[in-house]
Amino acid sequence: MGMGMQARTLWLRLAWLGLYAVAMGLLEAICVIYLRRLLPIETGAPAAPLERLRLELIREAATLVMLGAVAWLAADSFRLRTGCFFYAFGLWDIFYYVGLAWLAGWPASIVTWDCLFLIPVPWYGPVLAPVLISVYFIGGCVWLHACAIQGRPLRFSPGFITAQLLAFLIWYFSFVKDSERIRTHGYDGVGYSWLLLGTGLLVGLGGFFLARRDTSAGRAESPEV
Secondary structure, X not given: OOHHHHHHHHHHHHHHHHHHHHHHHHHHHHHHHHHHHHOOOOXXXXXXXXXXXXXXXXXXXXXXXXXXXXXXXXXXXXXXXXXXXXXXXXXXXXXXXXXXXHXXXXXXXXXXXXXXXXXXXXXXXXXXHHHHHHHHHHHHHHHHHHHXXXXXXXXXXXXXHHHHHXXXXXXXXXXXOOHHHHHHHOOOOOOOOHHHHHHHHHHHHHHHHHHHHHHHHHHHHOOOO
């Protein structure tokens, strides 16, 4: 397969994967609207006891499985499949909120607080926070594919993997650090740490810089054939 054909194939895969993720995000928004009308859960309110949210837990787990499965089908290497998963996750997450705003008129603003996730404990934060992380996921996957098309695939070096895991842990802590307080007393008096969000983004981007540097160094050290 020529370089031009390979590039066209990779971008076409991303386009179809993106279309799937957008449609999935809108569909999930509709499902959540129905669920929250069937269950006595007010949108934007602190999460109800988890035993009342078993359907939500199953929905969230199923969503991750679906994203993982379609990412596996969308690429032919572990590196690109990983990127495709986070690319689809990012688009799904963004268009989930687009769907809620379009169909249910919520959230009222991008800094409205929400219960973002329930596994393994409830995650809370302003809607803008996960959207920014999703933009990072999408950008990272596009860069990953661009490097592959240029014949310089990004290496998943130990530094890169460590940086991404550390970024995730920082973001995770930013969303769950007040979880128990919010579940007990609501959102009053709770502030989201944008510093932690920004720190996680910088750490993650630093990992991409290290991976790019390691890739360039590896090519420079390889003997010419």
